[in-house]
Amino acid sequence: MPIAPARNPIRTRAAAYARPTNPTHMKFTSRDAHILEAIHAYDGLLADYQIRTLFFSGQSQVKLRLRLLFQQGYLARPSYKKRASLTHMVYWLDTKGAAYVAGLSGATINEFNYVKEPRWSQLDHDIAVNDFRIAVTRACNNMKPFAVEEWIPQSEFYSYADRVEYTDKHGTKAGRTIRPDAYIILRKDEHLFRFLLELDMATESNVRFAREKVLPGVAYLKSEAYKQRFGHNSGRFLVVTTSDRKLRNMKRQAELAAGGAASLFYFATFDAIHPETLLTGNVWVQGGKEEPTALFVPRS
Numbered sequence: 471m472p473i474a475p476a477r478n479p480i481r482t483r484a485a486a487y488a489r490p491t492n493p494t495h496m497k498f499t500s501r502d503a504h505i506l507e508a509i510h511a512y513d514g515l516l517a518d519y520q521i522r523t524l525f526f527s528g529q530s531q532v533k534l535r536l537r538l539l540f541q542q543g544y545l546a547r548p549s550y551k552k553r554a555s556l557t558h559m560v561y562w563l564d565t566k567g568a569a570y571v572a573g574l575s576g577a578t579i580n581e582f583n584y585v586k587e588p589r590w591s592q593l594d595h596d597i598a599v600n601d602f603r604i605a606v607t608r609a610c611n612n613m614k615p616f617a618v619e620e621w622i623p624q625s626e627f628y629s630y631a632d633r634v635e636y637t638d639k640h641g642t643k644a645g646r647t648i649r650p651d652a653y654i655i656l657r658k659d660e661h662l663f664r665f666l667l668e669l670d671m672a673t674e675s676n677v678r679f680a681r682e683k684v685l686p687g688v689a690y691l692k693s694e695a696y697k698q699r700f701g702h703n704s705g706r707f708l709v710v711t712t713s714d715r716k717l718r719n720m721k722r723q724a725e726l727a728a729g730g731a732a733s734l735f736y737f738a739t740f741d742a743i744h745p746e747t748l749l750t751g752n753v754w755v756q757g758g759k760e761e762p763t764a765l766f767v768p769r770s
Contacts, residue, residue, distance in 0.1 A: 484550035493541035501525055502539060506567045507574070509545070512600045513623035514585025515593075517558040520600055536561060544570070552590075558597060562588060585625075595671050598740070599624070599651050602667065602710065606654065608745035615659050616749060616766075622653040632699065636689035638681065639727055646686040650707075653700070658766065664705040670720070671712065679720050680727035683707075688731045707735045708754075708765075714739060717755060724757045732757030736765065 505525055509516050516524075518536060526532040539545040544567035548556060562585050563571065572582035589596060603621060610616040627649040635645045650666040657663075668683055670676055687707055690696050697703050711717050717737045724732040735757040742753035752762040 487550040487553075489541055489543070493543075494538060496538040496542055502535070502544070503570070505535075505539070506544060506563060506571050509561060509563055509567075510571045510584060511621075512603065513596065513625050515560055515562050515588050515596055516600060517560050517597050519558065520597070520604060521561065523604060539567070540564075542566065546587075557594060560588060560593065560597070562586075583629075595651075595669060598669050598671060599667070602669065602743065603652065605743055605745050605748050606656075609748045610656065612745060613749060615657075617657045619655040619657040619662060620653075621655075624649060624651050627653075632690065632693070632695040634686055634689040634693050634695065636685050638685055644681075644685075646682070648686060648690045654708075663765075664700065664702065666705055666707050668707060668709045669711075670709065670716065672716075676716070676720060680723040683709075684724045684727045684732070684735065688728050688734060691734065705734075709735055709737045710740055710743060711737065712740060721755060721757055728757070730758065733759075736763075 505521060508521070508524055512520075518532065521536065522529065522532040526535075536545065536547075540547050540561070543564050545561045546564040547553075547559065547561050553559060565579065568582055568584045569579040571584070572579050606621075607618055610618050631647045631649060633645055633647045635643060637643055651669050652667040654665040654667060655662055656665070666687065670679075691703055691705050693703075696705075709720060711720060717739055721732075721735070721737050724735045728734075733756055736754040737757075738754050742751075744751075747753045749766050750764045750768045752764050754765060755762050
């Protein structure tokens with residue numbers, strides 16, 4: 471009796487993971503539309519748990535819906551092999567989803583600029599930026615009268631970058647292109663507050679922080695390019711890093727390089743950032759000061 475060839479379990483799982491030829495029928499809902507719009511708004515990428523936070527209450531429900539959106543061609547996701555090397559499952563717009571979002575503004579997919587594949591080497595960083603954005607959004611939703619007036623993602627600064635000239639501490643002239651991780655405008659009552667976000671994901675100390683971020687950042691806030699782009703020369707830098715040791719190191723670099731202008735930089739760790747603490751909690755350490763403070767001091 472012939473022996474059947476052994477099945478390759480990896481190949482079998484990969485085949486089951488791929489998009490089927492005849493996908494399960496689904497009714498496109500308003501929540502599906504909001505998911506597609508959110509993925510595009512969040513710089514083209516969201517992790518599965520972020521989509522759950524934004525739109526669902528249950529784990530099994532979000533898995534089913536995302537699987538259907540993938541099978542129908544609205545969303546793309548990593549291959550089975552690629553997924554094995556990632557910390558989180560991620561989704562981005564596929565052709566059908568991109569065409570839908572493009573059509574909301576009357577554009578065709580050929581006119582629509584969207585993320586066709588994640589930056590794999592920067593994936594953890596890009597997910598972390600979206601974590602911060604979700605925390606800011608939830609903080610504002612929970613604490614009236616705060617509101618997110620505008621969020622400009624990093625991709626905008628890659629497409630339309632500003633460049634500044636400055637002098638370093640040795641008196642040498644230098645120039646740098648400015649690409650913050652996001653530019654955020656928050657509204658509180660009738661007042662607008664501007665922030666430039668920098669996430670530091672490295673585990674080792676960033677010895678180039680002053681040269682690459684602090685001095686160019688201070689020059690940018692004072693520049694005509696910044697004023698022309700945003701209408702003001704006001705703003706603060708929010709720097710989020712991985713540990714208290716790195717926070718102190720980066721803060722010290724800012725103070726040595728920028729002097730009094732280091733007060734434009736506020737430092738926090740990822741562990742301290744939550745919707746409940748982000749705006750009014752004493753989780754930020756301002757350049758030039760030692761005691762933690764809040765971005766917005768609550769009224770007594």
